[in-house]
Amino acid sequence: MEKxxxxxxxxxxxxxxxxxEVSGFEAADDSVHMLEWIRKGRDFRRFVVNDIETELYAQDANSQLLSVCCKAKPNFETKVKTDQQAKNGVVTQFLAAxxxxxxVRSANGDVWRLEVEHSYQATNLDVPDEFQLRLNFTIVGHQIEA
Structure with missing residues (x-):
């Protein structure tokens, strides 16, 4: 990331x-250790933006992502498998939304503001050979800029 x-x-x-341009991601800076569970590295700003670009450019290859603003602290959910005898647990699933x-500037030059829920769902965290990561990109609102 450049400043x-x-x-x-x-x-x-x-x-x-x-x-x-990226902003608002400071809300997740204290959660880097959890974001590493999705196995895309520590630079979550870069991989989130890159994954968003991939989704957008698949729809309009000549568009350009101009900015990404993280509007709130990401939502994290975990699932844990517990061992009652050892009285401990291991995280098996992780969701980061x-x-x-x-x-976004479309290929025809229009600039759109999109509200998006961008999430990662990691499963089988406890089974290295069966780890899976699913990306969800859901546009929940859109508006053209005048």
Whole structure:
């Protein structure tokens, strides 16, 4: 992640040399250790933005993601398998849901604001050979900018 003028943060776009402005992700900085459970690394700003771009560009290859704003602390849910005899537990599933607001320039030049629920669901965390990660990208609102 780059920091440039006036402390604005940017992530490189898949469409070089474009950059995407990111904000609001500080809300998850204290949860990096949990986000590592989805096995995409520690730089969650970069992988969240990259995964959002992949979803958008699959629909409109000539669009450009302009900005991503994380609107609130991500929602985390875990499922745990407990061992009653040993009196301990192990996390078997993890869900991380990011409520984000996107600005996207479509191929025809229109700029859209999209409200998105972007989430990761990791299962079989306790079985390395059976680990699975599912990405969910749900647009819950959209509006064209004037």
């Amino acid at each position: 440039l003028e006036s402390n604005r943060n940017f992530v490189e776009s898949q469409h070089v040399p474009e950059r995407i 990011f409520p984000v607001s996107l600005r």
